[in-house]
Amino acid sequence: xxxxxxxxxxxxxxxxxxxxxxxxxxxxxxxxxxxxxxxxxxxxxxxxxxxxxxxxxxxxxxxxxxxxxxxxxxxxxxxxxxxxxxxxxxxxxxxxxxxxxxxxxxxxxxxxxxxxxxxxxxxxxxxxxxxxxxxx
Numbered sequence: 001x002x003x004x005x006x007x008x009x010x011x012x013x014x015x016x017x018x019x020x021x022x023x024x025x026x027x028x029x030x031x032x033x034x035x036x037x038x039x040x041x042x043x044x045x046x047x048x049x050x051x052x053x054x055x056x057x058x059x060x061x062x063x064x065x066x067x068x069x070x071x072x073x074x075x076x077x078x079x080x081x082x083x084x085x086x087x088x089x090x091x092x093x094x095x096x097x098x099x100x101x102x103x104x105x106x107x108x109x110x111x112x113x114x115x116x117x118x119x120x121x122x123x124x125x126x127x128x129x130x131x132x133x134x135x136x
Contacts, residue, residue, distance in 0.1 A: 024111040031115075032089045035082040042079040080125060085118035 020026065052063035066072050092110045095101055101110050 023108075024115070025107055028089060028111040028114055031085060032093075035086040035089075038079065038082040039086055042082070045075075045079075077122070077126065081118060081122040084121040084125070085114065088117045088121070089114040
């Protein structure tokens with residue numbers, strides 16, 4: 001008597017990004033994780049800056065020159081946007097943890113508020129800083 005053939009069980013494939021249509025809620029979730037990573041790397045850069053400050057004028061001037069370059073300014077702008085986005089979206093998550101904003105329209109609205117609010121907050125902060133330092 002021959003051994004019975006193993007049964008192949010048909011299972012549904014797990015959906016992935018090619019199956020789902022991009023939605024703002026999906027983007028905000030991904031951005032929240034990404035900005036958390038960016039803030040962690042930025043914190044290391046901040047520690048390096050503090051070490052440069054403690055290392056004396058020559059090391060601080062080298063660090064400041066790096067930040068004053070176009071790439072340094074772009075990185076600082078990106079870090080400040082990540083901070084603003086993570087803050088606003090974190091408040092949104094805190095409100096949701098309290099049971100608020102679970103309906104689909106509320107969820108979509110709060111997602112857009114996180115994105116647009118972070119851009120507005122970043123532009124306002126940079127506008128104030130550049131105006132204060134006379135560079136705008």
